Amino acid sequence: MSPFILSQILAAIAICFDLASCQFKERRRIIACLIVSCLLITAHFALLQHWTATGVAGLTAVRFIASYxxxxxxxxxxxxxxxxxxxxFTFHGPLSVLSCLGSIFGTIGSFCADDKRLRQLLMAASSLWLVHNILAGTPVATLMEALFLTSNLLGYYRYYGRGKDDTGLPPPAGPLRQ
Structure with a gap:
């Protein structure tokens, strides 16, 4: 099996963990899924010899462990x-810049105490990684980021959309009576 095919298989498995992470409300469950996903993506980028992405993805796994x-x-x-x-140390043009910026936004998000801000910053990070993966020519990782972004948007909407408060519950349906 070629390194490219193996890298795409690892990214496909990471998709499952990414999608699951976005559907949890509890911050620690979100992060636990992301730890596994990052380890798989680290191996994915190493197989493709994208060293900045490999380094920051590995660092991201360690970061998620710490932020847990x-x-x-x-x-x-x-x-x-x-x-x-x-x-x-691994700079190699625009891909290095995109992966570094994605890592920084993800870092800020993963150290937020609440899941709402975590989700917002992870969406920004995911957008940068989406562009990175398109330019890097990795179709499954591109799909992974697109699905992660979509799943995160759906999770965000479920918990915070249409006037919901931080509990994820809709506001009372009418005037409160005392």
């Missing part, structure tokens, strides 16, 4: 600095 336990802004700053270092 903490929302520390110091930890967030350390991971942003690490993303910049990976991109600087």
């Amino acid at each position: 336990r903490t929302t520390s802004k110091k930890a967030m700053a350390a991971f942003i600095a690490a993303s910049l270092l990976v991109a600087a």
Whole structure:
């Protein structure tokens, strides 16, 4: 089996974890699915020899492990600095810039305490990765980001759309009586 085909299979498996992550409300469940997805995507990009993407995807898996336990802004700053270092040492043009920016938005999101802001920033990060994957010529990873973005939008709408509050419940249907 060629490295390209194997990379696409790994990305396809990662899709399952990405889609599942967006349908959870609990922040820790979202992050647990994303840890597995990132590990698979790290191997995917390594097989394609996209080294900045490999480095930041691996760093992202470690970041999600850390953010599972903490929302520390110091930890967030350390991971942003690490993303910049990976991109600087592996720089290879626009793909490096896109993967680094995607990593930074994802880092800020993953250290947010609430799932609403986490979702918003992950949508921004996913948009950058979508462009990256199109330019990198990886069809399954492109599909993965498109599906992740769509699933995240649906999850966001389910929990926060049409006037819902942070509990995910619609507002009361009429005047409150006392």
